[in-house]
Amino acid sequence: MTTALLLTVLALVAFAGLAVVVTGDPARQAITLSLFSLTLTVLFLVLQAPDVALSELVVGAAVVPLLVMLTVRKVRGPKP
């Protein structure tokens, strides 16, 4: 049971990581990065590391994608 769960979550992490790499547009990449961090959060939770999971959730899934999106918006300028 535990092994099956672990393998499933690891596969999810690998899939989400691939999605981040495949996404070309940086603005969209922020979203896939956020989803990737969510899968990592689940992995850390399954590996019984709730402290790290919480850090990954708030920093990886919320703050970093937000900073990426704001930076992309600043670099590209306002929408015409």
Add this chain to the structure above:
Amino acid sequence: MTLRVRTAVCLLGAAGVAVLLALAFFKMPSFGGDWHPYRDLVRPIGALHATPNLISSVNFDIRALDTLGEESIVAASVVGVLSLLQPSKEERKSIEPAERPVASAVKLAGYLMLPVTVLLGLDVVLHGHLTPGGGFQGGVVLVTGWHLLYISGSYPALARLRPIDWCEYAEAAGIGLYAVTGILGLGLGTEFLANFLPTGQAGALISAGIVPVLSILVGIAVAGGFLVLLAQFLEQSLIREGSDS
């Protein structure tokens, strides 16, 4: 440096990393085994100092000095962002949040989640020594939750309820008092950042000696620092281009 030289240097470096990684992996204990040397070292100290959350025991007791270093790194990066991204006076005038209609479902979800996330953030900070979490995680939860004001409300609403000056003071005070707590221990005849307070009963809100004190101080510093950090990024992205020189 030509492309060929750069490729050679890169391959050399990659080969070195690969060799080191392979050496490290072959010496690693097998996954999910029974041999946990760090757990065996940490658990007695966690029990001695009445800290059920061993991670917090590691962060704010056993290696509290490292945490002070980490907090200084956060503070340094916030100062860096502040000096690089702070809008000038002219730029500040041209900050114009675009009034875009927000879906009412998003607004409702935001206003429902705002008190919940803020409460959760406070809970994670205050119970860092008992349950998973601690000052860092709780501080970031607080700040990200606070930004629901921007998502479901408006930027001016967030800007009014976000005293940047006070956040800067809070960050400095958090780190300063962290160091002062360490020096207090030094003055009482123990080491710097030693757990000199009475540890009390395991599981009580006020227990574990200096662990919750340091955790709360880190929470204050991180919440202030991240709020300042996100504020600079938000303001930069809201500056109306073209009007400034």
